[in-house]
Amino acid sequence: MRRLTSENKERKYKMAKILISPSKYLQGAGEMKNLGTYAAKSGKKALVLISKGGYKRIGKTIEESFAESTCEVVFDYFNGECCNSEIDRLVKIVKDEQCDLTIGIGGGKIFDTAKAVAYYAGTPVFICPTIASTDAPCSALSVIYTEEGVFEKYLFLPANPNLVLMDTDIITKSPVRLTVAGMGDALATYFEARACKRSGATSCAGGKTTEAAMALAELCFNTLMDEGVKAKIALEAGVCTPAVEKVIEANTLLSGIGFESAGLAGAHAIHNGFTVLEECHHMYHGEKVAFGTITQLVLENIPQEDLEEIILWCIEVGLPVTLAELGAGKVTDEQLMEVAKAASAEGDTLQNIPFTVTPESVFAAIKAADAYGRYYLGEE
Secondary structure: OOOOOOOHHHHHOOOOOOOOOOOOOOEOOHHHHHHHHHOOOOOOOEEEEEEHHHHHHHHHHHEEEEEEEEOEEEEOOOOOOOOOHHHHHHHHHHHHHHOOEEEEEOHHHHHHHHHHHHHHOOEEEEEEOOOOOOOEEEEEEEEEEOOOEEEEEEEOOOOOOOOOEEEEEHHHOOOOOHHHHHHHHHHHHHHHHHHHHHOOOOOOOEOOHHHHHHHHHHHHHHHHHHHHHHHHHHOOOOOOHHHHHHHHHHHHHHHHHHHHHHOHHHHHHHHHHHHHOHHOOOOOOHHHHHHHHHHHHHHHHHOHHHHHHHHHHHHHHOOOOOOOOOOOOOHHHHHHHHHHHEEEEEEHHHHHHHOOOOOHHHHHHHHHHHHHHHOOOOOO
């Protein structure tokens, strides 16, 4: 029998299949009222990171949940960007206040900031979305930006959140556009997972793709196709239906486990490329990812009927399918080449596509994706 050297051990480890997930996922109406009870099981003093608008809307509910809890609570307002200076500021507050639990309440950048703060401060972390706009809540990952909002790096964390709490009453009252943006983020999950499985890429979890992660990614896609339009219509009517419940779970849990344990590829790399354009900074993460997904599918040259299905679904739910809808209708080819170069940067996830991709081929795919979008919108 061949001796297993340290090099061989490392190679064997890298080939392992890994699936990771939050320790607990809770989804239901009115669950925010129980936050203080859950917090008392993990800490004695919690820092709650929330936006000023979020506190105005649900601060009273949160405070009441802690009223009879054995866990104290300290609130601090989010400064608006998940960047190193904001993380450092909050780590200092956690230490100065002697908090032993970090809770992020709000949207994706608050989650990523809370997770990074908890990591550096050495506390458990709870994530409590008030919107269903990204798959960030469940992941052991923080996306770090510069103070100006330009993508800087991925911070891979050693553990997923201890608790993800989804109060569907609160999420149903959020702007419909945010949940639709979450569908855009979740749309990428299956196609990026498929690309990573084909290329044998290492996932965000640090291993190869499990069949369970692929099954969840595929379920995520099928849920969006079956329930997405129904959910949007129900949300526009201000109600939470079974379709809404399923989409919230797809946007958050299915997409969260799917992307992390199966992998990221072209869609998110192209999103990262678009962050260099100031014209796109007003667009939500999932809206840019949706266009990035179409661009990845153009790169992969999938059958026309499949591409048509995705583009028409995006149009029906209200996701952008053209550069103009992203706010970038007047950018030059030189600017788009900078997007393509940023998307192709060494270390980003475009390299997980199972064939060679260059800035030139990404540029061509972006232009083609825009042309297809305009065609199906009837603009050409």
